[in-house]
Amino acid sequence: MARPDRHIENFLEMLSAERGLAQNSLLAYRTDLADFAGFLTAEGESVERIGIAALRRYVQGLADAGLKPATAARRLSALRQFFRFLAREGLRSDDPAALLDAPKRARALPKLLSxxxxxxxxxxxxxxxxxxxxxxxxxxxxxxxxxxxxxxxxxxxxxxxxxxxxxxxxxxxxxxxxxxxxxxxxxxxxxxxxxxxxxxxxxxxxxxxxxxxxxxxxxxxxxxxxxxxxxxxxxxxxxxxxxxxxxxxxxxxxxxxxxxxxxxxxxxxxxxxxxxxxxxxxxxxxxxxxxxxxxxxxxxxxxx
Known part of the structure; x- marks a missing residue:
């Protein structure tokens, strides 16, 4: 069972090479996925084997922790892209994150100056x-x-x-x-x-x-x-x-x-x-x- 941080580093390298993401964006992905890696360790799970039930527990945990809807939505987006990458690389035969429901959030109007x-x-x-x-x-x-x-x-x-x-x-x-x-x-x-x-x-x-x-x-x-x-x-x-x-x-x-x-x-x-x-x-x-x-x-x- 490979350590999740190795897969995360490979994913971040792909984002940098193929999408040309800025360092700030890469740092946000790293932070979000590090949180997920901590969940895997606590649950005794691995990225290769984790199922939809455990992923739903993780997403529910974000809501229970009082995370802002925008932050929770960003973490879910990172998770979906990460599992899509794992499936594409042959590290998984399925993509359980595709079945996750997105947290609802209202789109805030921008702050304005006159x-x-x-x-x-x-x-x-x-x-x-x-x-x-x-x-x-x-x-x-x-x-x-x-x-x-x-x-x-x-x-x-x-x-x-x-x-x-x-x-x-x-x-x-x-x-x-x-x-x-x-x-x-x-x-x-x-x-x-x-x-x-x-x-x-x-x-x-x-x-x-x-x-x-x-x-x-x-x-x-x-x-x-x-x-x-x-x-x-x-x-x-x-x-x-x-x-x-x-x-x-x-x-x-x-x-x-x-x-x-x-x-x-x-x-x-x-x-x-x-x-x-x-x-x-x-x-x-x-x-x-x-x-x-x-x-x-x-x-x-x-x-x-």
């Missing part, structure tokens, strides 16, 4: 007069994020120099190595050019860097965690509750504000880098609110 709140964040960044370099960097980060809707991992790992042949666009390499073209607003481009004069302030003396937002840390560029902390500090200065602000919330603001002003859902999908439009449809609540406003403003019976 246009006025985004303006306050930008103004707070510009007013960091005691540190002009940090002010320029934060302004560039915010302008870029709000203008493009980039994932935070895509934003902090932008290459230097950022612009190609056409400065009106950024070429972004997203999930799975897929490239997409994202239009760049003039304020965002100007903010990046203003920051470029301070970029070397964030480098070790006489060092170079391939990143737009370099740092002296191990990664070589500003980390997502550090940017998140800077945003929280900025929110306090802008008199916005820090819990309301994160890089992902600004990505939501980009999509929601575009749709509220009449942008096409398909165009927003492409700019966000969503593979499936169903992912983008979480923002349709904005479209519904806009339709209702249009009816109130323009329908003759509504006016009456």
């Amino acid at each position: 246009e006025e709140e985004v303006d306050r964040l930008l103004q707070a960044a510009r007013e960091l007069r005691e540190d002009p370099a940090e002010a320029a960097r934060l302004t560039a980060l915010l302008e870029l994020l709000y203008a493009t809707g980039l994932r935070v991992s895509e934003l902090v790992s932008l290459r230097w120099p950022p612009f190609g042949d056409d400065p009106r666009f950024l070429v972004i390499r997203g999930k799975g190595g897929k490239e997409r073209l994202v239009p760049l607003s003039e304020p965002a481009r100007q903010a990046v050019e203003a920051y470029a004069g301070f970029r070397t302030d964030f480098l070790q003396p006489k060092r170079t860097s391939p990143w737009l937002f370099p740092s002296r840390g191990e990664s070589g560029h500003l980390t997502r965690q550090r940017f998140g902390q800077l945003l929280k500090d900025l929110a306090i200065q802008a008199r916005i509750p820090p819990a309301k602000v994160s890089p992902h919330v600004l990505r939501h603001a980009f999509a929601s504000h575009l749709l509220a002003r009449g942008a096409d859902l398909r165009a927003v999908q492409k700019m966000l880098g969503h593979a499936d439009i169903s992912t983008t449809q979480i923002y349709t609540h904005v479209l519904e609110a806009r339709k209702q406003a249009l009816v109130r403003q323009h329908h003759p019976l509504a006016r009456a």
Whole structure:
């Protein structure tokens, strides 16, 4: 009987080689499957022999432990993919995880910032007069994020120099190595050019860097965690509750504000880098609110 962690490592290697998953995604799979491996050990089971009854006990245990529905659903997804891999590799003749029921969960609406709140964040960044370099960097980060809707991992790992042949666009390499073209607003481009004069302030003396937002840390560029902390500090200065602000919330603001002003859902999908439009449809609540406003403003019976 092989140890489950050996099969898990082989599965993770497949995800990395065949699907090109990012390190954060691989870490999530590793964490979820390590929890399952602990269950196998406690039950005296093996991945080669475990049946549907024991798997259902494991899933029920997730619910009994008070796990959030989203976390439980993620663990079930990892489990299904893992057993599909085992069957494909001939390590099992069946796939018991295919019979598991998914936990029900409501799809939460994204947290949102108003246009006025985004303006306050930008103004707070510009007013960091005691540190002009940090002010320029934060302004560039915010302008870029709000203008493009980039994932935070895509934003902090932008290459230097950022612009190609056409400065009106950024070429972004997203999930799975897929490239997409994202239009760049003039304020965002100007903010990046203003920051470029301070970029070397964030480098070790006489060092170079391939990143737009370099740092002296191990990664070589500003980390997502550090940017998140800077945003929280900025929110306090802008008199916005820090819990309301994160890089992902600004990505939501980009999509929601575009749709509220009449942008096409398909165009927003492409700019966000969503593979499936169903992912983008979480923002349709904005479209519904806009339709209702249009009816109130323009329908003759509504006016009456």
